[in-house]
Amino acid sequence: MPNYLVFLGTARESTPPAPARLGLRVARACVQLLEADGATVELIDPLAIELGAVFKPHFAYAKGRAPEALDDLASKIAAADGYVMVSPEYNHSMSPALSHLLNHFGSSLFAFKPSAIVTYSAGQWGGARAAVAMRTFLAELGCLPVSAMIHVPKAQEALDEEGRFQEDPDRWAGYFGRTLGQLSWWAEAAAEQREKQDPTEVSPAFQRAPDQRNAP
Structure with missing residues (x-):
């Protein structure tokens, strides 16, 4: 049974825009569709995670010294088979709430697994x-995005607060399903290959310092 994390890229509870936290509807739709396909899914909400006022990534802490919230999420990221990244658009790019959260973790936790890009407005x-910028971000993070993407215009009309499609549910489910189906296919393939060979044997993990990325 595949295990996915759906990352919500909004931390705004105020209006405008209205309705507040519109992305939560989109994220819930992804969770429901993946669960209906037999996966285990957890929604990762940045409002539920205490990141601290000063940016310090998980890998910058001495072993055993990272905040519990970061340790818990790092373990979930490492255990997941794939990721769904849900984001609005800010200045033609991804949500700062999403990039800020993801930047707390090293690429070795995400590597050799697929991701799916889901945007809305x-x-x-x-x-x-925003999706165009997310491709390069996620590729560098190590969780290569699948080719199909989901874009939801006028999401407040397409989805209710629980993430249910309000009109043409079969059409919307089919549209989401193309991307989530690709995610599931690649997640299963990557999981099988990880069983055959430890990916760090062919590409050692970056776990010590940023200068590990530097060329000779």
Whole structure:
């Protein structure tokens, strides 16, 4: 049974925009569709995680000294088979709430697993421009995004507060399903290959310092 994390890329509870936390509807739709396909899924909400006022990534702490919330999420990231990244668009790029959360963790936790890009908006574009920037971000993080993406324009009309499609549910489910189906296919393939060979044997993990990335 595959295990996925759905990362919610909004931490705003105020309006505008209205309704508040529109992305939660989109994230819940992803959770429900993946669970209906037999997966175990957890929604990761940045509002539920205490990151601290000063940025310090999980890997920068001495062993055993990281905050419990970061340790718990690091363990969940390492154990997951794939990831769904749900984001609105900010200045033609991804949500700062999402990038800030993800930047707390090293790429070795995400590596050799797939991800899916899901964007949304209250307007007509569905956050599509954010998705372009997310491709390079997620590739560098190690969880390569699948080719199909999900864009939800006027998400407040498409989904209710529980993440249920309000009109044309079969059409929307099919649209989401193309991307989530790719995610599941690659997640299963990657899991099988990890059983055959430890990926760190062919590409050692970066776990010590950023200068590990430097070329000779």
